Amino acid sequence: xxxxxxxxxxxxxxxxxxxxxxxxxxxxxxxxxxxxxxxxxxxxxxxxxxxxxxxxxxxxxxxxxxxxxxxxxxxxxxxxxxxxxxxxxxxxxxxxxxxxxxxxxxxxxxxxxxxxxxxxxxxxxxxxxxxxxxxxxxxxxxxxxxxxxxxxxxxxxxxxxxxxxxxxxxxxxxxxxxxxxxxxxxxxxxxxxxxxxxxxxxxxxxxxxxxxxxxxxxxxxxxxxxxxxxxxxxxxxxxxxxxxxxxxxxxxxxxxxxxxxxxxxxxxxxxxxxxxxxxxxxxxxxxxxxxxxxxxxxxxxxxxxxxxxxxxxxxxx
Amino acid sequence: xxxxxxxxxxxxxxxxxxxxxxxxxxxxxxxxxxxxxxxxxxxxxxxxxxxxxxxxxxxxxxxxxxxxxxxxxxxxxxxxxxxxxxxxxxxxxxxxxxxxxxxxxxxxxxxxxxxxxxxxxxxxxxxxxxxxxxxxxxxxxxxxxxxxxxxxxxxxxxxxxxxxxxxxxxxxxxxxxxxxxxxxxxxxxxxxxxxxxxxxxxxxxxxxxxxxxxxxxxxxxxxxxxxxxxxxxxxxxxxxxxxxxxxxxxxxxxxxxxxxxxxxxxxxxxxxxxxxxxxxxxxxxxxxxxxxxxxxxxxxxxxxxxxxxxxxxxxxx
Numbered sequence: 001x002x003x004x005x006x007x008x009x010x011x012x013x014x015x016x017x018x019x020x021x022x023x024x025x026x027x028x029x030x031x032x033x034x035x036x037x038x039x040x041x042x043x044x045x046x047x048x049x050x051x052x053x054x055x056x057x058x059x060x061x062x063x064x065x066x067x068x069x070x071x072x073x074x075x076x077x078x079x080x081x082x083x084x085x086x087x088x089x090x091x092x093x094x095x096x097x098x099x100x101x102x103x104x105x106x107x108x109x110x111x112x113x114x115x116x117x118x119x120x121x122x123x124x125x126x127x128x129x130x131x132x133x134x135x136x137x138x139x140x141x142x143x144x145x146x147x148x149x150x151x152x153x154x155x156x157x158x159x160x161x162x163x164x165x166x167x168x169x170x171x172x173x174x175x176x177x178x179x180x181x182x183x184x185x186x187x188x189x190x191x192x193x194x195x196x197x198x199x200x201x202x203x204x205x206x207x208x209x210x211x212x213x214x215x216x217x218x219x220x221x222x223x224x225x226x227x228x229x230x231x232x233x234x235x236x237x238x239x240x241x242x243x244x245x246x247x248x249x250x251x252x253x254x255x256x257x258x259x260x261x262x263x264x265x266x267x268x269x270x271x272x273x274x275x276x277x278x279x280x281x282x283x284x285x286x287x288x289x290x291x292x293x294x295x296x297x298x299x300x301x302x303x304x305x306x307x308x309x310x311x312x313x314x315x316x317x
Numbered sequence: 318x319x320x321x322x323x324x325x326x327x328x329x330x331x332x333x334x335x336x337x338x339x340x341x342x343x344x345x346x347x348x349x350x351x352x353x354x355x356x357x358x359x360x361x362x363x364x365x366x367x368x369x370x371x372x373x374x375x376x377x378x379x380x381x382x383x384x385x386x387x388x389x390x391x392x393x394x395x396x397x398x399x400x401x402x403x404x405x406x407x408x409x410x411x412x413x414x415x416x417x418x419x420x421x422x423x424x425x426x427x428x429x430x431x432x433x434x435x436x437x438x439x440x441x442x443x444x445x446x447x448x449x450x451x452x453x454x455x456x457x458x459x460x461x462x463x464x465x466x467x468x469x470x471x472x473x474x475x476x477x478x479x480x481x482x483x484x485x486x487x488x489x490x491x492x493x494x495x496x497x498x499x500x501x502x503x504x505x506x507x508x509x510x511x512x513x514x515x516x517x518x519x520x521x522x523x524x525x526x527x528x529x530x531x532x533x534x535x536x537x538x539x540x541x542x543x544x545x546x547x548x549x550x551x552x553x554x555x556x557x558x559x560x561x562x563x564x565x566x567x568x569x570x571x572x573x574x575x576x577x578x579x580x581x582x583x584x585x586x587x588x589x590x591x592x593x594x595x596x597x598x599x600x601x602x603x604x605x606x607x608x609x610x611x612x613x614x615x616x617x618x619x620x621x622x623x624x625x626x627x628x629x630x631x632x633x634x
Binding site for chain 2: 097102103104105108109112113114115116117241246253258260261262263264265266267268269274275277278279280281282283284285286289290292293294295296
């Protein structure tokens with residue numbers, strides 16, 4: 001491993017069943033979070049999903065003086081500000097590149113790379129599962145149910161893909177991007193969503209005749225003068241030839257618009273263990289390079305008006 | 318300005334002619350670098366271009382305990398390793414997002430966002446001027462000379478665009494990316510280049526019949542097992558519909574391939590004052606957020622074989 005990194009503990013509910021695979025190594029398998037917290041590990045990686053108990057464990061890890069890397073979009077969307085404040089106070093880091101966009105480094109792009117601009121809009125495909133389902137329907141003309149079966153067979157969908165299709169997953173990710181890009185505290189549950197679960201082959205025919213296809217789009221545009229955020233997640237007609245129409249399978253893509261930089265496009269693997277692992281490892285490497293780095297907690301405001309806009313894109317993208 | 322940033326000095330050969338524009342402000346205009354070095358400024362921004370005296374000034378600024386932000390690809394490509402080592406020893410930072418890709422945050426993407434993967438290949442459009450010229454020839458069928466005149470009129474080309482067309486500019490940027498992605502010390506002058514200055518409308522006809530168009534491509538692929546870097550900059554036929562064929566005007570685009578993450582695409586404004594300003598300001602913000610951040614100097618090796626490959630892409634991109 002680079003930088004002398006060492007994996008010391010694996011905390012897993014079913015550690016006793018799984019540990020044989022790595023039994024020969026010096027890794028401690030445990031079913032006790034307290035054993036991890038009491039260890040001398042510098043970094044805790046959290047990939048369990050769901051708000052609790054994950055948020056509690058992250059809080060405990062930071063309180064124990066450890067930095068934390070998480071892939072958990074729900075925790076970051078709902079508890080991120082408080083946890084980042086705790087991390088800063090502890091002189092530790094909470095990093096979450098894996099929580100949005102898989103391997104495509106959009107958290108760094110929005111939070112750091114474009115910090116010198118005033119970001120005005122983010123339009124993105126943020127859910128790899130739904131994108132795999134919709135692009136499969138487009139390519140084969142099959143029903144949504146058949147496309148879900150196919151995505152599941154390829155490891156791109158969970159047994160129950162509703163949080164993906166309904167937009168709940170993308171809304172959490174969009175909430176994180178709104179905090180990074182606009183400094184807004186957006187409750188993921190307040191983001192208007194329309195489910196992709198009811199999209200039919202006939203909808204695709206209709207979109208095709210209109211010169212496009214259908215993707216689940218996450219849209220956020222902030223009018224600073226009017227303090228108004230136009231935000232939604234919905235299946236949307238996107239123009240043929242656009243970056244979004246060309247995004248197939250479990251890929252993610254985003255167009256970030258800045259007042260000065262114009263449009264920055266970023267795309268890449270949005271789902272899958274490898275993509276998540278790359279993002280997590282990149283965050284671990286960042287911590288290893290500079291253990292005392294300051295990751296300032298964002299100063300978020302709740303003083304804005306949230307609106308939707310009939311779930312259509314103002315212009316062809 | 319965010320984070321209480323304040324512009325204190327402007328060092329310019331013709332300060333006396335230019336200073337009236339900002340005479341009312343509290344900015345000190347000077348023709349003396351020593352006045353800047355002796356000031357209490359925390360960060361020095363260098364945008365003069367050329368290796369010397371820029372490298373000397375950066376060295377002096379770091380030695381004086383200041384962090385440095387530069388847009389100067391030649392300095393970073395040719396003196397970057399030594400200057401980054403000096404910065405690290407001084408406990409200061411040398412940041413250079415603006416040196417490659419304009420506003421598109423490729424330095425962070427390669428150096429940090431994908432640090433958890435093993436990057437195997439970078440294929441990119443890295444010179445906005447040449448891209449504006451070639452995409453203009455494609456769109457209008459005009460000669461290269463006419464396209465250069467047009468690019469100049471739009472502010473996308475200097476009086477003498479040879480370093481752009483010949484690939485010298487892109488080679489310096491590619492050298493920087495090879496250091497970040499592969500840990501290789503690549504002399505920009507050793508990168509094989511073929512000029513775009515001799516591309517004709519007939520070449521575009523030929524490319525069109527072959528199902529593509531022409532762009533100046535910067536290509537670097539590292540075979541770690543064989544320690545062999547295949548690297549070049551040249552006008553190249555790219556497939557119609559590819560990200561590169563759709564990159565028009567002064568845009569830049571890159572496909573970064575990782576052993577685990579697959580292909581990450583990033584695209585955006587590659588030339589122009591606004592794009593450069595966004596990248597520079599983002600670096601200044603990073604320094605302001607964490608003045609003691611450690612930006613480790615890359616450990617580079619010269620033990621590799623450099624080869625070219627007839628300037629063609631191994632696969633349609």
